[in-house]
Every structure is written in structure tokens, then in C-alpha cells.
Amino acid sequence: MEFKKLTYADLVKATNRFSLVNLVGSGKYGSVYKGRIESEEHHTFAIKVFKLDQIGAKKSFHVECEALRNTRHRNLVRVITVCSTSDPTGHVFKALVLEYMVNGDLESWLYPTLIQEHHPKRLLCMGSRIAIAVDIAAALDYLHNQCMPPMVHCDLKPSNVLLDDDMGACVGDFGLAKFLHGCYSSSGIHGSTSTSLAGPRGSVGYIAPEYGFGSKISTEGDVYSYGVIILEILTGKRPTDEMFEDGQSLYKFVEDSFPEKICEILDPRINIPYYGNRDEEGGSSSEQENHEMAAGMMS
Incomplete structure (x- = not known):
């Protein structure tokens, strides 16, 4: 499906301001939130927000984008879109919007x-x-x-x-x-x-x-x-x-x-x-x- 570009404000709304209630996992380079995007057909997605204060996180974002852009298979998590922008304070913000897997890991x-x-x-x-x-x-x-x-x-x-x-x-x-x-x-x-x-x-x-x-x-x-x-x-x-x-x-x-x-x-x-x-x-x-x-x- 064709997915529109999302803004920082869209993801803030989808995750209820990145609420801990919606946090489903966290790693060295990013935290994953469950988010609802009402304008889209399937509504619920996984939103991976990168911790850009961590050394290597920015590179990890680009590597993951490149990997997911070049792959497509039923046993690989599907990337829906990316968000690369700035937050209201001017800090760089990068996130991936992924297929939500209801049964976790x-x-x-x-x-x-x-x-x-x-x-x-x-x-x-x-x-x-x-x-x-x-x-x-x-x-x-x-x-x-x-x-x-x-x-x-x-x-x-x-x-x-x-x-x-x-x-x-x-x-x-x-x-x-x-x-x-x-x-x-x-x-x-x-x-x-x-x-x-x-x-x-x-x-x-x-x-x-x-x-x-x-x-x-x-x-x-x-x-x-x-x-x-x-x-x-x-x-x-x-x-x-x-x-x-x-x-x-x-x-x-x-x-x-x-x-x-x-x-x-x-x-x-x-x-x-x-x-x-x-x-x-x-x-x-x-x-x-x-x-x-x-x-x-x-x-």
C-alpha cells in the first residue's frame, strides 16, 4: 500500500507522546512503541525511535533503512515508512514505522x-x-x-x-x-x-x-x-x-x-x-x- 509521509507530530499523536504505556521494547540504539495512525487502513504500527545520543545510533538507522529498502520476504519484518526530521526543540529525530507484530518476540x-x-x-x-x-x-x-x-x-x-x-x-x-x-x-x-x-x-x-x-x-x-x-x-x-x-x-x-x-x-x-x-x-x-x-x- 502507498503510505503518506509522517511528521514528528503524527508520531507524537500516534504514541500518545511516546507514552511508557505504549513502549513495547527498548535496545541500545532505539525504543519501539505501539502506535495508532487513524488515517491508515491497518491503524496499528510499531514505531522505532532511534536514540541519537548513543554513538552508532545514526549509522544504525541508515543501515536499517538500506537493508529494509532492499529486501522483501514474508519472514522479514516489513518497513512501512521512515521519519527523518527535527523535533520542536530543533534536535534531529529519526524513526522507522514498521509492521506491528501482535505476539511480540x-x-x-x-x-x-x-x-x-x-x-x-x-x-x-x-x-x-x-x-x-x-x-x-x-x-x-x-x-x-x-x-x-x-x-x-x-x-x-x-x-x-x-x-x-x-x-x-x-x-x-x-x-x-x-x-x-x-x-x-x-x-x-x-x-x-x-x-x-x-x-x-x-x-x-x-x-x-x-x-x-x-x-x-x-x-x-x-x-x-x-x-x-x-x-x-x-x-x-x-x-x-x-x-x-x-x-x-x-x-x-x-x-x-x-x-x-x-x-x-x-x-x-x-x-x-x-x-x-x-x-x-x-x-x-x-x-x-x-x-x-x-x-x-x-x-
Whole structure:
């Protein structure tokens, strides 16, 4: 659809002056608000306001604009429009207006808390978790193998995986994304960029080990992060969990139990069914079915 240009005043009105009531998430470079724009057909949007007092925020805005301008896929969060202007005090203001994902991010589903006193977060069964993993894989396949030039997300983690009203997963937050210019061929094999990393690129627990040694950015770095997410989806444990110390890690935790003791390390909440649109025919899985599906995903 064609979306009109929005002013600072439009976004102030849409978010009730960037009220904390409408704040749905906050990161290093920006805060995301739920906003209603009455003049538009779908009304509700996610409005990401960049914290321009943070070093790197302005660059993150431009990188995200470039990434979203060159991509379009059902498993990527869709950008509606941008707002680059000044606020009434003369300070630079930059924001992205994005598709609103009603079910929030994957992290909040893996580690549920009470949203309201009488409305606890529903839990994900095995079928839902596999469907989400497939959606993330489809997004990465598009970024790595169908985009020209290929793109590396560089910050893949559960909080950057958003879920729509049908629990379909969409990858978002492209503030650290990198195009691999000149690094693709007809064979579809992608190399890395021509420059090395200037410090770690990503989030602790999800960064590929080779990045810590100054390796160049590559699609393999995203694949590593995806592998960590798969293990996290199945075990319900963060890679930064305090239990992982003295040489222990999420990967080793799973490896030591694979394949005979997988059921002992699966997230115990997996057996609780999720009654969403995607699982109307499935229901909950038996322990043996969970074991077989988990083994297949981990192998």
C-alpha cells in the first residue's frame, strides 16, 4: 500500500507522546512503541525511535533503512515508512514505522512472564517451535542466497524474532546488517566481506567464535547464531545462563545429552499444547515424538 509521509507530530499523536504505556521494547540504539495512525487502513504500527545520543545510533538507522529498502520476504519484518526530521526543540529525530507484530518476540514466549495479573503468556508446544525455526531458516535463506548482494543479519537472537497473529516468525532489527558486496557467484556460495570485523558484531552468546578472533563477516556467522537459537528453542535455556561456566556451554550441555538423554534436557513446558491457529490440528506431542523431533533438529 502507498503510505503518506509522517511528521514528528503524527508520531507524537500516534504514541500518545511516546507514552511508557505504549513502549513495547527498548535496545541500545532505539525504543519501539505501539502506535495508532487513524488515517491508515491497518491503524496499528510499531514505531522505532532511534536514540541519537548513543554513538552508532545514526549509522544504525541508515543501515536499517538500506537493508529494509532492499529486501522483501514474508519472514522479514516489513518497513512501512521512515521519519527523518527535527523535533520542536530543533534536535534531529529519526524513526522507522514498521509492521506491528501482535505476539511480540520469541524471547518472551521462551521465557514467559505474567503479562497481566490474570493473563499469563501461553506456552509453545513442539510443533509451534519447529514452525518458528523453519520460518527463521526461510528468512536466512532469503538473505544469504536470494538477495543480491547477499546480506548478513549479524544480530540474530530470540528478541529479534517477532511473531505475527498466526505465530508466523519474522526476523527484524537490521541495525547491524551487512551486505556482502562482490561476495557472491553463480554457484551460490558466498564468501565474506573484504574487511575484518572492528570488534564483535552481535550479541553475547550468539556471536560466532571466529568473530572474536577478527574473522571477516560471513553468512556462516548467522548460521552459527541460528544454531544457538535452535538449541535455545528446544532446551528453554539462554546461552548466557549462569549454569554455563567453567568451560560449560549450551552447545556442550546438549552435546553431552545427545541423543539418548535428550528428553532430560528438553524444555519441560514443551508438552503443554499451544492453542493457536497453527496448531489447531496438532495438539500436544507425546514425549517420544518430542524426543524424535528434537533429535532431528539437533543433528
